[in-house]
Amino acid sequence: MPPSLRSMLRLVADDARLYRRLTRAAGGPISGALLMFILRSPGLWILESHRIASYLNRSAVKRGFRWRLAYIIQPIAEYLTAIISKSEILADCHIDEDVYLSNRGYIICGAQRIGAGSVIHDHCTFGEAVANGHAGRPTIGRRVWIGPNCILAGPITVGEGATILPGTFLTFNVRAGALVKGNPARVVAESFDNSSLRSSCELEDVPDGKP
């Protein structure tokens, strides 16, 4: 289904709402706090830059004022994303709604699809494995939690609700609900509930208190 501009804007609004919920940012619906929050969330910028690129990539009608505007904005947004948060996302990667990308950046994403409700942390790489003819890109299911410094390589599928702990180098399929860690990766638990991990993404807004 080719996307319309309206559906893209709806995704953008959903993203902003999700980021505010997850980072527990204060402020009303339209306020200076909202503007400050958007300016302070580079992860949101990565996502919105990708939404524009994805809209350009998938839209069937390649003309009109709005399309041209997006066509001009997209490379600028991509460049700013690269230099501010050192992140690159392939334009044909399909990112569903409610996906959280870390504000700390360094995300090189070449996945085929990232399912709804997933949380991706910083310094992650999802890419093609070029060795031995295993070419292909990873598919990440819904409600997956991926920790910092993870690498997912090859034509693999990560099942729904799986948890990938920090520093994992994953090259095989993961069943739904599994817990994976290590370099090279191994499955350490078959069923693990990651809902609390996903709801407390980053501790940036926790005030510096005494221990």
Place this chain on the structure above:
Amino acid sequence: MMTAFLADVRRYSGRDPSLRTVIGAVARNYGAQGLLVYRLGRFLVRASRDWRLIAMASICWPVYLPLRWYVRYALGIRLDLSAEIGAGFYIGHLGNIHLERCTLGRNCSIGQSTHIMPLRGGRGPSIGDHVWIGAHARIIGPHSIGSGSTVSAGGVVCQDVPAGAMCLGDPARVVARQYDNRRLLGLD
């Protein structure tokens, strides 16, 4: 400087460098921008020691320093001038790349988030020709990596790697003695 950089551009564009391919490679690839600035810096270090070129070098240093700042902090590619990088180098993406006091041969490739440096003041790694180093690899310490070997993505090299071998894991262990990495390097 120019021959080494043209060899780098050949790795990026896959064809013989003309003015058009050089501009295209530098405009499209952040890695090529980092390499251009690194090669310029190495050239200026050599030119500063030559009395005939000192005047030119002193004009070029103020141009070079902001470019180095841009590459280091905006692109996250830190190619220290103490690293000796052979011709035909390829940097995959951008971000968190740190090369310092190491020796790399010809036609090597690295990915993003790669660290190749000495362990606190010691001798740095020495890496041969045609070595493919994946993303997030760490080669820290006085290890030598033989020509034609492959360090997988995420590999943390803690020992010497023989020529033509492939190692992976943390800590990295050799999983294949004979591994053909020409396809990885794109040098068929």
